[in-house]
Amino acid sequence: MALEFRCQDVGVACKDVAKAETAEELVAAVAAHAKAKHGVELNQTLIDYAVTKVRPGRG
Numbered sequence: 001m002a003l004e005f006r007c008q009d010v011g012v013a014c015k016d017v018a019k020a021e022t023a024e025e026l027v028a029a030v031a032a033h034a035k036a037k038h039g040v041e042l043n044q045t046l047i048d049y050a051v052t053k054v055r056p057g058r059g
C-alpha cells in the first residue's frame, strides 16, 4: 500500500504531498522536500512527529 505525507498535516502552509511505498522511502522524500522547499533539516524529533502524520495513500 502506498503511503503519503502532507505538509499541511503538520501545520505547514504547503500543498505538496510526498508519496512512497515504504515508510523509509517516505521519510527520505519528506526530509529531502523539507530541506529543499522549507530550508528545514529534519532531526529525529521531527521525523518521529512526521511519521505520526503519515496516512495510507488513496491509490
Ligand SMILES: [Zn+2]
Pocket (backbone or CB within 6 Å): 007, 012, 014, 015, 016, 033, 034, 037, 038
Ligand atoms: Zn512542503
